[in-house]
Amino acid sequence: MDMAVADVIQQHLIDPEICIRCNTCEAICPVQAITHDSRNYVVDAEKCNRCMDCISPCPTGSIDNWRTVLKLRAYSVDEQLGWDELPGEQALPEGVAAAPAPPAVPATQLEAAEQPFVASAWGATLPPWSAAHAYTNLYGPKTGPVTATVAGNVRVTEVGKTQGSDYDTHHVVLDFGAMPFPVLEGQSIGILPPGTDAQGKPHHARQYSIASPRNGERPGYNNVSLTIKRVLEDHQGQPVRGVGSNFMCDLKVGDTVQVIGPFGSSFLMPNHPRSNIVMICTGTGSAPMRAMTEWRRRLRASGKFEGGKLMLFFGARTQEELPYFGPLQNLPKDFIDINFAFSRTAGHPKRYVQDAMRERAADLAALLKDGNTCFYVCGLKSMEEGVVLALRDIAQGAGLSWETLGAALKKEGRLHLETY
Ligand SMILES: Cc1cc2nc3c(=O)[nH]c(=O)nc-3n(C[C@H](O)[C@H](O)[C@H](O)COP(=O)(O)OP(=O)(O)OC[C@H]3O[C@@H](n4cnc5c(N)ncnc54)[C@H](O)[C@@H]3O)c2cc1C
Ligand code: SF4
Numbered sequence: 245m246d247m248a249v250a251d252v253i254q255q256h257l258i259d260p261e262i263c264i265r266c267n268t269c270e271a272i273c274p275v276q277a278i279t280h281d282s283r284n285y286v287v288d289a290e291k292c293n294r295c296m297d298c299i300s301p302c303p304t305g306s307i308d309n310w311r312t313v314l315k316l317r318a319y320s321v322d323e324q325l326g327w328d329e330l331p332g333e334q335a336l337p338e339g340v341a342a343a344p345a346p347p348a349v350p351a352t353q354l355e356a357a358e359q360p361f362v363a364s365a366w367g368a369t370l371p372p373w374s375a376a377h378a379y380t381n382l383y384g385p386k387t388g389p390v391t392a393t394v395a396g397n398v399r400v401t402e403v404g405k406t407q408g409s410d411y412d413t414h415h416v417v418l419d420f421g422a423m424p425f426p427v428l429e430g431q432s433i434g435i436l437p438p439g440t441d442a443q444g445k446p447h448h449a450r451q452y453s454i455a456s457p458r459n460g461e462r463p464g465y466n467n468v469s470l471t472i473k474r475v476l477e478d479h480q481g482q483p484v485r486g487v488g489s490n491f492m493c494d495l496k497v498g499d500t501v502q503v504i505g506p507f508g509s510s511f512l513m514p515n516h517p518r519s520n521i522v523m524i525c526t527g528t529g530s531a532p533m534r535a536m537t538e539w540r541r542r543l544r545a546s547g548k549f550e551g552g553k554l555m556l557f558f559g560a561r562t563q564e565e566l567p568y569f570g571p572l573q574n575l576p577k578d579f580i581d582i583n584f585a586f587s588r589t590a591g592h593p594k595r596y597v598q599d600a601m602r603e604r605a606a607d608l609a610a611l612l613k614d615g616n617t618c619f620y621v622c623g624l625k626s627m628e629e630g631v632v633l634a635l636r637d638i639a640q641g642a643g644l645s646w647e648t649l650g651a652a653l654k655k656e657g658r659l660h661l662e663t664y
C-alpha cells in the first residue's frame with residue numbers, strides 16, 4: 245500500500261471512563277472542536293488543530309489521549325459519542341509509518357481571539373506565580389473515591405423560604421475524617437451520586453467548587469464546604485430533577501458521600517503581599533470567591549494580611565436568589581469592595597455583572613494596570629463573554645492595548661475563567 249505519514253494522524257480522543265463531563269475543555273477550545281451529548285464529551289478530528297489549550301485545564305487528564313489512525317479511518321464524532329471506553333491502537337497497514345507526536349500550534353488562541361472575539365481564549369491555564377501548590381486527582385476513577393461524612397447542610401438563599409419554592413441553594417459541609425484531602429481555594433471536587441443513569445451505568449461525577457478556605461470550613465478541621473444550587477429545570481426551562489444537585493441538597497448530617505478529586509491547578513489565588521483579587525461571579529460561582537475571601541479574612545484577623553485589594557462583582561436574578569447575601573453584608577467595607585447586580589428585580593432595569601463593572605471602570609482600569617492583580621470569573625456560561633468584553637473595553641478606555649494586556653493576563657495566570 246502506498247501511504248505516507250501525511251495519511252496518518254494522531255487523533256485526539258477523550259477517555260469516557262475517566263471524563264467527569266465538566267465542560268471545561270469544550271469551554272476552552274478556541275476552535276469549537278469539542279462537543280458533547282448527555283453521554284460523552286468528544287473531539288472532532290476535522291476541527292482539532294492540536295493547539296493543546298485543553299490539556300492542562302482538564303481536571304482528570306481524560307482529555308490527553310491520542311491514537312495513531314489512518315486519516316480516512318479517523319473516529320467520527322458519532323462513533324465517539326457511543327463509546328463506553330477508548331479503543332486500543334489501530335493496526336496500521338504494512339509500510340505505513342506512525343505519525344509524529346502532535347505538534348503544538350503556537351498562539352492559536354490569541355489569533356482566534358482577535359476575530360471573532362472568543363472570550364474563553366483569554367483565560368489562563370497556569371496559576372498566578374505566588375499560588376500555593378495544589379494537589380490534584382488524589383482520588384479518582386482509577387484509585388477509587390474517598391468517603392466523606394456530611395457535617396452540615398443549610399440553605400443560603402432566601403428564595404426557598406420566602407417563595408415556598410425548592411429553587412434554593414445549599415451550603416453543604418463534608419468531613420473527611422482521617423483521610424488526607426488537602427485543598428486550596430479555587431479547586432473543586434467530584435461527587436459520585438448513588439444509583440445508575442438511563443443506560444444502567446453508574447452516574448458520572450458532578451463537579452462542585454470548594455467554598456471554604458485551605459484550612460477547612462471550620463479552621464483546623466479536615467472538612468470542605470460546597471455551594472450547591474438545586475437544579476429543577478434544564479437550560480431550556482423544562483422541568484427536570486438534577487441528579488447530583490438534588491442528592492446533595494437533600495443530604496442529612498451524618499450521611500456519607502463518595503468524593504473524587506481534588507481538581508484544578510490554575511484557578512488559584514495569589515499569595516504575595518499586596519496582591520489584589522477581583523472576583524466576578526453569578527449564583528453558585530460565588531463558591532470559590534467565598535473561599536478566597538474567607539482565607540484573606542482569616543489572615544487579616546490573625547494580623548498576617550499584607551494589604552492588597554479585594555473587589556467583588558456578584559450577580560443573581562434577585563437578591564433572594566443570591567447565596568450568602570446576609571453574611572456578605574457584614575464584611576467590613578475597608579476589607580472588600582462589593583458590587584451587586586440583579587437582573588430580575590421588579591420595577592428595576594436589568595443589571596448584569598458587566599454593567600456593574602463598567603460603572604466601576606476607573607477603579608478596574610487601575611487594577612488592570614497593576615501586575616499584582618488577578619481576575620477570577622465564575623458562574624453561568626452566559627456571563628463569560630460579557631465580562632471579558634467589559635474588561636477589554638475598560639482597558640481600551642484607559643488607553644491600554646487589550647491585545648498586549650489580555651495576552652499578559654493569560655500568560656501570567658492573572659485572568660481565570662470557570663463557567664458551567
Ligand atoms: C468546574 C465546575 C464547577 C461547578 N461548581 C458548581 C458549584 O459550585 N455549585 C453548583 O451548584 N454547581 C456547580 N457546577 C455544576 C454541577 O457540576 C452540576 O452540573 C449541576 O449541579 C447539575 O447537576 P445535576 O446532576 O443536578 O443535573 P443533571 O442531572 O446532570 O442535569 C439535569 C438537566 O439539567 C441541565 N442542567 C445541568 N446543570 C444545570 C444548571 N446549572 N442549571 C440549569 N440546568 C442544568 C442538564 O443539561 C440536564 O438537562 C459546576 C460545574 C463545573 C464544570
Ligand atoms: S487540542 Fe486545541 S483544538 Fe484540539 S480539542 Fe484541544 S483545545 Fe480544541
Ligand code: SF4
Nearest residue numbers: 263264266267269302
Ligand atoms: S473531565 Fe476533561 S475531558 Fe472530560 S469534560 Fe472535563 S475537561 Fe473535558
